[in-house]
Amino acid sequence: NAGVMQNPRHLVRRRGQEARLRCSPMKGHSHVYWYRQLPEEGLKFMVYLQKENIIDESGMPKERFSAEFPKEGPSILRIQQVVRGDSAAYFCASSPGDGTYEQYFGPGTRLTVT
Amino acid sequence: DQQVKQNSPSLSVQEGRISILNCDYTNSMFDYFLWYKKYPAEGPTFLISISSIKDKNEDGRFTVFLNKSAKHLSLHIVPSQPGDSAVYFCAASAPKLTGGGNKLTFGTGTQLKVEL
Numbered sequence: 478n479a480g481v482m483q484n485p486r487h488l489v490r491r492r493g494q495e496a497r498l499r500c501s502p503m504k505g506h507s508h509v510y511w512y513r514q515l516p517e518e519g520l521k522f523m524v525y526l527q528k529e530n531i532i533d534e535s536g537m538p539k540e541r542f543s544a545e546f547p548k549e550g551p552s553i554l555r556i557q558q559v560v561r562g563d564s565a566a567y568f569c570a571s572s573p574g575d576g577t578y579e580q581y582f583g584p585g586t587r588l589t590v591t
Numbered sequence: 592d593q594q595v596k597q598n599s600p601s602l603s604v605q606e607g608r609i610s611i612l613n614c615d616y617t618n619s620m621f622d623y624f625l626w627y628k629k630y631p632a633e634g635p636t637f638l639i640s641i642s643s644i645k646d647k648n649e650d651g652r653f654t655v656f657l658n659k660s661a662k663h664l665s666l667h668i669v670p671s672q673p674g675d676s677a678v679y680f681c682a683a684s685a686p687k688l689t690g691g692g693n694k695l696t697f698g699t700g701t702q703l704k705v706e707l
Contacts, residue, residue: 519698568634580695
């Protein structure tokens with residue numbers, strides 16, 4: 478049973494470019510979460526999605542960031558016009574959505590903005 | 592506003608001894624707590640959790656204790672092994688109606704080093 482998959486594992490973008498991060502949840506999981514970890518900090522919640530719905534985006538920056546979880550395919554976190562401060566590790570997690578609290582994390586995408 | 596705090600950035604323990612990692616929280620609405628372990632360049636791995644209706648949960652070498660009145664929880668690892676060397680994160684969740692709803696609030700982590 479494959480775990481949460483994220484790609485790419487490493488992504489380098491120049492300032493002003495777009496970054497697209499993908500996440501495939503564990504088999505049987507219908508809930509997806511995105512977290513960001515800045516250097517020397519803990520993980521910060523960004524957004525919580527179910528298929529075709531954004532449930533909670535209270536942690537998303539108001540501009541340049543968007544997320545989706547389409548009916549088919551992986552969840553996408555999109556960052557437009559990246560800036561150096563976007564450099565971080567972005568983790569996706571999934572849960573079965575059966576009322577359990579435990580979330581299972583992918584390996585992360587390390588975004589570097591040059 | 593750091594609602595979940597891990598005040599010890601690092602901890603060093605000898606192999607075979609007990610490791611005790613601590614976590615404090617400020618939000619009284621948190622009703623579920625989790626511990627994750629993280630190796631460098633990997634995602635966090637779920638270890639153990641506890642509901643606020645309990646004060647202890649045990650799973651093999653790992654035990655989590657919750658003191659609601661003190662808003663404090665701790666993770667005990669006995670006996671500690673070199674493979675336990677990692678960063679440990681405490682996380683908490685609040686019910687949806689109180690503004691929680693599945694999102695986890697993490698502490699800043701404690702780097703555990705288990706020495707031979």
